[in-house]
Amino acid sequence: MMEPEAIRALLQAGLRDAEVEVIGDGRHFQARIVSPDFDGLPLLRRHRLVYDLLQSHIDSDVLHAISMRTLTPAQAAAEQD
Numbered sequence: 678m679m680e681p682e683a684i685r686a687l688l689q690a691g692l693r694d695a696e697v698e699v700i701g702d703g704r705h706f707q708a709r710i711v712s713p714d715f716d717g718l719p720l721l722r723r724h725r726l727v728y729d730l731l732q733s734h735i736d737s738d739v740l741h742a743i744s745m746r747t748l749t750p751a752q753a754a755a756e757q758d
Contacts, residue, residue, distance in 0.1 A: 679703065684708065691726075695710060695711065715749045
């Protein structure tokens with residue numbers, strides 16, 4: 678079983694200047710991830726970056742499912758307006 682804080686730490690360590698919010702019940706999670714690493718990348722590639730960081734936990738079934746919103750800093754700022 679994983680804690681949201683553990684997922685947040687993994688993503689912040691693997692993505693440059695990442696702002697990460699994670700909620701979940703120990704096996705199913707939702708994340709909002711903002712990073713300049715997503716600039717210029719299509720949605721599928723952004724999600725692949727995140728899955729690559731979490732793959733070992735997914736493979737061991739410690740992390741069963743994660744849904745995510747992946748945003749560039751500009752996209753996140755536009756949501757604030």
